Amino acid sequence: MCFNLSKEKVDSLKEYFIKLVKKELHYNEFWALKDINLTVKKGQRLGVLGLNGAGKSTLLKVISGVFRPTEGTLKVNGVIAPMIELGAGFDMQYTGAENIYLYGAVLGHSRKLMEEKFDEIVEFSELKEFIDVPLKNYSSGMKVRLGFAIATIVNPDVLILDEVLSVGDAKFKKKSEKKILSMIEGGTTVLFVSHNAEQIRRICDTAIILEHGRLIADGPVDEVLDIYKKLSE
Amino acid sequence: MKKFVAEFYRYRSLFAELVRKGIKLKYRRSYLGILWSLIEPLLTMIVLTLVFGTLLGYHSKDFPVYILSGRLIYSLFSQATTAALKSIRQNQAMIKKVYVPKYMYPLSYIVFNYVLFLISLVVLCGVALVLGVYPTVYTLLAIVPLFVLLLLIIGVGLILSCLGTMFRDLEYLWNVGLMLIMYMCAIFYYPDKILDSSHYWLLSYNPLFCVIDNFRSCVFGQAMNIHELIYASSFALVCIIVGAFIFNKKQDKFILYV
Incomplete structure (x- = not known):
């Protein structure tokens, strides 16, 4: 995955042509990820480790389709x-209830499914009294709870988690981790980003370490965590 | 193409949800709500009739119907294309976080504006009946220019949403363009009276004018101009093909621009 790190963003026609004529259209290339060769098997639970800016989130975004890889290919089954x-995809002017349908649709669920799961979502997010309030009046914790409740209504084939278990208060954290663990027991493939070594050990069976966009370790979770420990000291 | 259909089918509920959101939010927190899509064209029609009827000395009874039919179509075109132009940037928060087929954004904006437009056609029916323009066999044929209009907006909207994402200038440029298009649409004047015949071709090359002209023929119970119909439809189809092509080619880059 390669980004252009131009010093200024050229987003006006005039600038573009002036720079084109002056031949100043050079970009600093920045490879957020390079030479990543990774296979994750069905049912595998992979922890992704790395320091800030190592490319963990970018990797997950490439896998989920937000970014298209600059070079190379990616194949996801399921x-x-x-x-x-x-x-x-939450809309701040929409109420909580309307956002349940909207975010459900963003995740590719039908309105009928969302109607069936509506009560379950409201109950899990503990937002019964606030469900008809516009989202802009929600606290950030409430938004996260609603988002989590909607995102976890179906058992997916591949679950991608980017530090979502560190959200909300201690009570909700416990509740959400329990929910994730119950989803994993169903044989879901998991990709999990966290800085918390204990969490990775609890949830994952294998792990990788990224450094400056490159894969530097890959293997069973305990081995990789030892390397990571040495690396971060 | 097969992939496109499969993907659209998978995300059809999102498409419906986005259209619904547009309609719901447009008039939220206004007291009259969706009634505004009826009142607003009516008020504009009165103003335009007063100003241009007096200025140009048109006193025929059905002049308001003439104005309203043109103005409804033009304002749909301008609102829908402007919305499509800005659609990618307006949804950047979503684009950066989750994968959704990107054409959903301009397309849903266009469709929700089109739905509101269809609702506001009620006003046209009402005004026409009051002023003595009664339905004829040609009235039903109005579906044809309205369909061509939808295609035209989709084509233009796709092109604009793609270019507008990469060059922000287009938002301002398109405002000027829309003004030019408005004057080339003969919304509030009879083209044959204003322009001497040697300049009429300027209008006939404007696909939006062709749509408006044909729509008016249907409203006033006349046969459509086939040349205009063919020209507008071909123009719309070319726009859709070009738009789909460049959109498809550039959509992976959008995220780097927003």
């Missing part, structure tokens, strides 16, 4: 539930 940033 339905993905991306939980990279919860509540993508």
Whole structure:
């Protein structure tokens, strides 16, 4: 995955032509991910480790289809539930109830399914009194709870988690981890990003380490965690 | 193409949801709500009739119907294309976080504006009946220019949404373009009276004018102009093909621009 890191963003026609004529249209290339060769088997639970800016989230976004890889290919079998940033597609003017249908549709669910699961979502998110309030009046914790409840209504084939287990208060954290664990028991493939080594050990069976966009370790979770520990010291 | 259909089918509920959202949010927090899509064209029609009827000395009884039919179509065109132009940037929060087929955004904006437009046609029916323009066999044929109009907007909207994402200038440029198009649509004047015949061709090359002209023929119970119909439909189809092509080619780059 390659990004153009131009010093200024050229987004006006005039600038574009002036720079084109002056031949100043050079970009600093930045490879957020390079030479990643990775196979994740069905039912495998993969932890993704790395320091800030190593390319963890970019990797997950490439897998979930937000970015198209600059070079190389990617193949996913089955339905993905991306939980990279919860509540993508929430509309602030919409009420909680309307957002349940909207976000459900963003994740590819039909309105009928959402109607069936509506009560379950409201109950899990503990937002019964606030469900008809516009989302702009929600606290950030409430939004996250709603997003989590909607994103986890179906058991996907591939679950992508980007530090979503570190959201909400301690009580909701426990509840959401329990929910994730119950989903995993059904044989879901998991890709999990976290800085919390204990969490990775609990949830994953294999792990990788990314550094500056490259894959530097790949293997069973305990081995990789030892390498990671040394690396971060 | 097969992939496109499969993908659209998978996300059809999102499409419906986005259209619904557009309609619901457009008039939210206004007291009259969706009634505005009826009142607004009516009020504009009165103003335009007063100003241009007096200025140009048109006193025929059905002049308001003439104005309203043109103005409804033009305002749909301008609102829907502007919405499509801005659609990718307006949904950037979503685009950056989750994968959704990108054409959903301009297309849903266009469709929701089109639905509101169909609702506001009720006003046209009402005004026409009051002023003595009664339905004829040609009235039903109005579906044809209205369908061509939808195709035209989709084509133009796809092109604009793609270019507008990459060059923000287009938002301002398109405003000027829309003004030019408005004057080339003969909304509030009879073209044959204003322009001497040697300049009429300027209008006849404007596909939107062709649509408006044909629509008016249907409203006033006349046969459509086949040349205009063919020209507008071909123009719309070319726009759709070009738009789909460049949109498809550039859509993976959008995320780097927003």
